Amino acid sequence: MILMTSRSIPNQAQALHLGAAMVLLCPACSPRQPSDEVDIADAAQAARDAIGNHRDTSSSAPQAPVQSSPARPQSPAGSAVRTDPLPPPGPAGRGAALPDDEDRKSAATTLRGYFRLIGERRYKEAWDLWDRDGAASGMSREAFAQSFAKYRSFEAEIGSPGRVDAGAGQRYVTFPVTAAGTLHDGSPFTMAGPVTLHRTGPIDGATERQRSWRIHESGLRPRPARSDTADQIFVRYRCENGTEFAARFDNRTNTAVISLPSISVQLEGQPVGSGIHYAGHGYDLRGKGDRATFSRPRFAPTECRALS
Known part of the structure; x- marks a missing residue:
């Protein structure tokens, strides 16, 4: 038993x-x-x-409560159940605020692209990079393109930007810029000044274009081209009729002194749309770049070329 x-x-x-x-x-x-x-x-x-x-004796006895673990939700077939907490969501995509350094880099990329288009003579595309759909340039697309027609070459150097100014949902940043190149007549030019870019911050209703950097204002102004003789320039010419002479151009007095083997004469600067024009005492010198036409008493006009 x-x-x-x-x-x-x-x-x-x-x-x-x-x-x-x-x-x-x-x-x-x-x-x-x-x-x-x-x-x-x-x-x-x-x-x-x-x-x-x-069963008869146990049915009358109080039963101790049985604790059970909460049921674990079933995962779809073939998927893994993640037990660690999910990371918090990141900033919203296109409307997110960029860190200051990234915002400046983005603005610099836009500005470099703008001057690259200018150098490639893609003026209408460059106009599209101005704020307010080009209106911030103060010109129509056609007038903007025409304003650059005088340049043979155009290059820009962009300096380090200031901080990004933020307020009322708007962003502004300014870059120092120096531009240089040559005109179609061969004359060098230099410009310098600040260029400010603008974009709208992450606010409701802003379009993708409004959130992108655009040219807001340009303070580029012409300045004298740098040279060893900024006030006076010396050039020697050789002409088709065999004449050779030297010319000293004085930018302070707007005069040119022509030196021939037998005489030197001072000519006064004359109004001209482009290039050079000096005249006086029966002598005349006009031209563009390294080519000029020279006239003097008792001689027919002759074509001349500057010697390098």
Whole structure:
């Protein structure tokens, strides 16, 4: 006979089931003796009676509450369940505020692209980079292109920008710029001044174009071209009729002194749209770049060229 108490195994139901199994199985697994034969039907009935008695006595006893873990949500087939917290969302894409350094780099890229278009004579595309759909340039697209027609070459050097000024949802940054090159008549030019760019900040309703940097204002102003003799320039000419002479151009007095083998004469500067024109005492010198036409008393006009 097998004695089982409620204290021997924590779970009484499990104990009864185990006891019944032992009653059924042990006779079969132990060495059988003729005197130890067991009626299996009687043993099974005894096990059922024991289980029934347990249910009758346990139904009236208070049951301890069973704590269960909350059910874990099932993930879709083939996917992994992420247990670590998700990172907070980053700044919104196109409307996000850029760090100051990145904002300045973006403005510098726009400004370099603007002057590159000027140097490539793509003036109408450069006009499109002005603020307020080009209106900030103060000119129409056609007039803007015409204003650059006098340049043979145009290059710009961009300095370090100041800080990005922000207020009322707007952004401004200013760059020092120096531009240099040559006119179509070969004359050099230099300009310098500040160029300010503008864009709209990350505010509702702003278009992609408004959030992009555009030319807001240009303070580029002509200044004298740098040379070893800024006030006076010396040029020697050789003409087709064999004449050679030297010319000293004085920018302070707007005069030119022509020196021939037998005479020197001072000529006065004359109004001219482009190039040079000096005249006086029957002498005349006019031209563009390294070519000029020279006239003097008793001689026919002749074409001349500056010697390098």
